[in-house]
Amino acid sequence: MSDLNKLTLADARDKLRAKEITSVELTESCLSAIDAADALNAFVHKTPEIALERAKAADARLATGDAPAMCGLPIGIKDLFCTQGVPSQAASGILEGFVPEYESTVSGKLHDAGSVMLGKLNMDEFAMGSSNETSVYGNAVNPWRRGNDETPLTPGGSSGGSASAVSADLCLAATGTDTGGSIRQPCAFTGTVGIKPTYGRCSRWGVVAFASSLDQAGPMTKTVRDAAIMLEAMAGHDPKDSTSADLAVPNFEAMLTGDIKGKKIGIPKEYRLDGTPDEIVKLWDNGTAMLKDAGAEIVDISLPHTKYALPAYYVIAPAEASSNLARYDGVRYGHRATLGAGDGITEMYEKTRAEGFGHEVQRRVMVGTYVLSAGFYDAYYNRARRVRALIKKDFDDAFAAGVDAILTPATPSSAFGLGEMTDEDPVKMYLNDVFTVTVNLAGLPGISVPTGVDAQGLPLGLQLIGRPWEEGDLLNTAYALEQAAGFVAKPGRWW
Amino acid sequence: MSIDTQTAAKVAKLARIKVEDEALPALANEFNTILGFIEQLNEVDVEGVEPMTSVTPQRLKRREDVVTDGNMQDKILKNAPDAREGFFAVPKVVE
Numbered sequence: 001m002s003d004l005n006k007l008t009l010a011d012a013r014d015k016l017r018a019k020e021i022t023s024v025e026l027t028e029s030c031l032s033a034i035d036a037a038d039a040l041n042a043f044v045h046k047t048p049e050i051a052l053e054r055a056k057a058a059d060a061r062l063a064t065g066d067a068p069a070m071c072g073l074p075i076g077i078k079d080l081f082c083t084q085g086v087p088s089q090a091a092s093g094i095l096e097g098f099v100p101e102y103e104s105t106v107s108g109k110l111h112d113a114g115s116v117m118l119g120k121l122n123m124d125e126f127a128m129g130s131s132n133e134t135s136v137y138g139n140a141v142n143p144w145r146r147g148n149d150e151t152p153l154t155p156g157g158s159s160g161g162s163a164s165a166v167s168a169d170l171c172l173a174a175t176g177t178d179t180g181g182s183i184r185q186p187c188a189f190t191g192t193v194g195i196k197p198t199y200g201r202c203s204r205w206g207v208v209a210f211a212s213s214l215d216q217a218g219p220m221t222k223t224v225r226d227a228a229i230m231l232e233a234m235a236g237h238d239p240k241d242s243t244s245a246d247l248a249v250p251n252f253e254a255m256l257t258g259d260i261k262g263k264k265i266g267i268p269k270e271y272r273l274d275g276t277p278d279e280i281v282k283l284w285d286n287g288t289a290m291l292k293d294a295g296a297e298i299v300d301i302s303l304p305h306t307k308y309a310l311p312a313y314y315v316i317a318p319a320e321a322s323s324n325l326a327r328y329d330g331v332r333y334g335h336r337a338t339l340g341a342g343d344g345i346t347e348m349y350e351k352t353r354a355e356g357f358g359h360e361v362q363r364r365v366m367v368g369t370y371v372l373s374a375g376f377y378d379a380y381y382n383r384a385r386r387v388r389a390l391i392k393k394d395f396d397d398a399f400a401a402g403v404d405a406i407l408t409p410a411t412p413s414s415a416f417g418l419g420e421m422t423d424e425d426p427v428k429m430y431l432n433d434v435f436t437v438t439v440n441l442a443g444l445p446g447i448s449v450p451t452g453v454d455a456q457g458l459p460l461g462l463q464l465i466g467r468p469w470e471e472g473d474l475l476n477t478a479y480a481l482e483q484a485a486g487f488v489a490k491p492g493r494w495w
Numbered sequence: 496m497s498i499d500t501q502t503a504a505k506v507a508k509l510a511r512i513k514v515e516d517e518a519l520p521a522l523a524n525e526f527n528t529i530l531g532f533i534e535q536l537n538e539v540d541v542e543g544v545e546p547m548t549s550v551t552p553q554r555l556k557r558r559e560d561v562v563t564d565g566n567m568q569d570k571i572l573k574n575a576p577d578a579r580e581g582f583f584a585v586p587k588v589v590e
Contacts, residue, residue, distance in 0.1 A: 101570040199550050213550060242555045311535045322510060329511075331583050336576035345588050350513035362512050366522070367529055369510040370498075380533065385546030387539050392550065426525060427532045443550030468551070 004029035006169045009073050009226040010253075016062055016072045023062065023072030026172075027055035027116050030074045033170045034118060039495040042155075042165040044079060044137040045087045045120035054116040061114065070233050071114030076165045076174040079120045080127055081107045081217075082206040086117075090208040091135040092125045094356025095334040104206025105238045106175065106217045113233035118171050122161025125358045126325065127182055127210045130432035131421065132160025134360040139418050142190060143168040143491040146456040150494075153415040153458070156186030156432075162220045163190040167491060173221040173230050177207060179214045180313055181411075181436030184448035187220055188410035188461030191450040191489060193227050193482070194220040195475070196436075198468045199443035200245035201231075203238030211320035212243075214313075214440040224449065224479045228252035231471060247469060255472035260480045261295030266403040270306035271435060273412065279454045280409045287407055287451050287462045290484035291477070301403060303394040308387050309438040310430060315371050315384035316441070321361075322368025328356060363426065392442040399467050405477045406465040408435050410448040414458035435463060445471045447478045451485035459489065498526045 004026045007015070015021045031051060034043050051074060058072035082088045082100035089095040103111070111117065122140040124132055131154040132140040142155040142164060155164040159176030163186030166174050176183040178196035187194030195218045202217040209215065219230035232253065237246040267288055272281070292298050330336035330352030337351035357365065371380035398406065412434055421429050439446035445468070448461040462481065466474030498506075503523040507514040514522060549555075572578040577585070 098574050101567075101573055200553075239556070239558065243549075243551075245551065245553065246556065305539065308536060308539055311533045314529060315533055315536070326511075330576060331585055332571075333574035334576070339586060343586060345586050346511070347513075348586050349511040350508075353511055354513035357512065362510075362514075363522075363525055363529075366503075366506050366510045366512065367526065370506045370526065370530075371533075373506070373509060380536075382546045383536050383539075383541060384533075385548075386541035386544040387536055389544050389547040390539065390541070392547065425528045427528055430532075441550075 005033045007172060008222045009070070009172050009229050010223070012073055012172055017067065023055040023058040023116060024052065026072065027051050027074045030118055030171055037168055037170050037495050040141045040143060040164050040168055041138055042122055042140050042161040042168070042170060043076065043119040044122045044161065047086055047117055047119045050086070051116050051118050058114050058116060068112065068114040069229065070110065072116060073114070073172055074116040074118050075110065076118050076121045076162060076171040077107050078159055078162050078175050078177060079123050080177050080208045081175060082208065083107055083117065083120065086120060088120065088208070089136065090126050091123045091137055092356065092361065093136045093335060093358065094328045094353070098334050102206060105203035105240060106207065106234050109236065110175070110233055115233070121165055121174055124158035124160065125361050126208065126321070127158040127177055127179055128321070128360050128364055129157040130181070130185060130429055131418070132157040133418060134358050136358065140164045141418070142415050143495065144190060144415060144458055145491070145494065146458060151417045154189065154418050156189035156415065158182040159186045159220060163187055163192055166190070166192045166220050166222060168495070173219055173226055175217060175234070176220040177215060177217045178440065179210050179317060180440055181433040183218050183220055184436045184446055184463055185411050185432055187448040188450070189415040189459070191459030191487065192220055192222060193224050193447065193449055194218060195227050195231060195447040195471065196439065196445065197231060197235060197471050198445045200243050201235045201471065203241040203244045205238055205240040209324040211317040212324060213320060214317060224475055224482045225253060225256055227447065228256055228475045250472045252472050252475055255476050256479045257476060258480050258483055260291065260477050263296045263404045263477060264402050265291050265296045265298050266301035266398050266406040267298060268301050268303045268306065268406060268408060270303050271408045273434065276409070276412055280412065280460065283452050283460050283462060284407070284409050287481060287485070290481060291407065294480045294484055299403065301398045301406065303398065303438070305387065305390045305394050306438060309391055309441055310434055312384040312387040312391065313433070313437045313441060314430060315380050316388060318364040318368030319372050319381050320368070322365045322372060325361070325365050328353060388441050391438055395442045395444060404467070405474055408463045408465065410435060410461035410463040414454045414456065414460055439465055444468055445474050447474055449478050449481050449485070450487040451481065452487065453489055498523045498530065
């Protein structure tokens with residue numbers, strides 16, 4: 001059977017258990033697809049030996065009937081996750097040559113669940129970016145194109161390699177991380193599904209830190225069902241992450257009934273931004289109608305502080321980043337600059353960090369340093385944290401009024417061309433996250449579901465935002481939306 | 496609030512990132528763009544609002560203050576750019 005790499009997690013799982021296929025066949029199919037897709041620059045560290053070894057082990061377990069949830073399913077891992085014995089660079093020059101001696105909790109859980117790691121995936125450096133253009137490995141490329149136009153498009157960011165790989169069927173699914181939209185925006189740009197769970201649902205241990213109060217890992221998949229399967233395998237309490245929640249992880253897949261009758265879906269008026277393309281507005285209206293037809297009650301809601309989410313984020317995230325990235329000092333791991341005669345330890349730090357960090361990372365670390373510096377801490381950092389409390393309260397109020405989920409666009413546009421934003425000021429790029437960043441600030445679960453294509457044939461996604469810890473209910477609403485939208489388009493193969 | 500090249504140089508120093516003098520004006524410019532964007536926060540009435548410390552109301556878990564692992568000097572030093580005799584090596588710190 002050919003094209004096994006095009007299977008969903010759920011279908012491949014069922015075929016493996018029915019002994020119709022083996023994990024080795026499935027894994028080899030993905031490895032061939034990866035080798036033929038270097039033009040996408042999605043996989044940046046390939047691990048075929050590890051993959052085949054795990055596939056063989058999975059086949060052995062399947063044969064004995066002792067198969068955990070993701071047994072034998074080949075996936076990609078974002079380069080932000082530390083993987084034992086495999087380079088883990090966060091797409092940064094400063095972690096050149098870093099090979100962890102330990103495994104992140106999430107990638108370890110996925111391994112324990114029987115999944116097969118195919119390799120590490122491209123991303124923006126330290127997850128800072130919305131286009132995968134800040135990576136030390138170079139740009140990841142979107143498998144989608146504007147019709148016959150060959151302009152290379154961004155797969156989004158920061159989990160751009162993950163989105164590109166899943167969309168192009170190089171792997172069945174991939175891990176992503178999301179600090180301001182880094183799972184949901186790339187998924188929207190590539191016609192894939194991505195969920196950022198409630199803050200604390202997945203352990204952050206072993207995931208290279210960007211902004212600790214916002215970072216969450218999540219699955220990036222071909223379908224909502226796959227997202228449910230993979231999230232369950234990734235989630236759970238971890239004593240090594242003090243912010244990880246000690247809550248039971250439900251069987252998310254079992255909650256996918258598609259029945260959303262009587263659910264209250266909020267439509268926030270503040271997300272109707274001036275200048276949003278008609279296509280996005282139409283997509284949103286269509287999605288609203290689909291949920292209504294499925295039996296949901298649609299209510300207009302107000303999230304009055306929405307406008308201030310991005311500016312608050314661009315204080316809080318750089319502040320936390322400047323603190324987290326202080327560890328890259330050229331002493332314990334990664335790159336150290338070659339020093340001149342007479343250079344002391346300060347010159348070592350300064351030269352190492354200037355050489356090792358890319359431009360966007362340097363800029364954010366310095367903005368963070370500034371907003372935390374004496375005299376500005378209250379004016380910027382504390383004010384932003386206060387505004388964050390108000391943004392969270394907006395959501396709390398909506399949920400207290402009985403809203404079960406909130407429907408919004410996932411992105412303000414479809415995928416743009418690589419290099420098209422290079423000359424713009426940095427704030428223009430930051431606006432990509434305008435619909436997603438509120439969710440991180442409020443710690444809520446959010447999922448991006450592909451529901452249509454634009455006039456150029458590029459995928460567009462809608463976002464559903466759920467109540468804290470109710471990923472199961474959120475996934476079910478997303479499942480109903482997915483069923484109604486019937487999005488089946490795939491990128492035509494050119495790579 | 497406008498950032499001049501002198502402030503940009505000070506921030507770079509605090510962040511321990513070497514920025515060449517000729518790059519400072521452009522950097523100051525970028526800071527001003529970003530800070531201009533952040534200034535919007537001043538429109539919000541935050542009177543009486545506590546700064547958020549944790550997005551989930553739960554209290555951080557505590558554990559007993561005991562050693563839980565160790566004896567892995569080799570692993571810890573393995574990725575060091577310069578490790579000697581069981582230590583991380585750095586340029587001379589004390590004159």
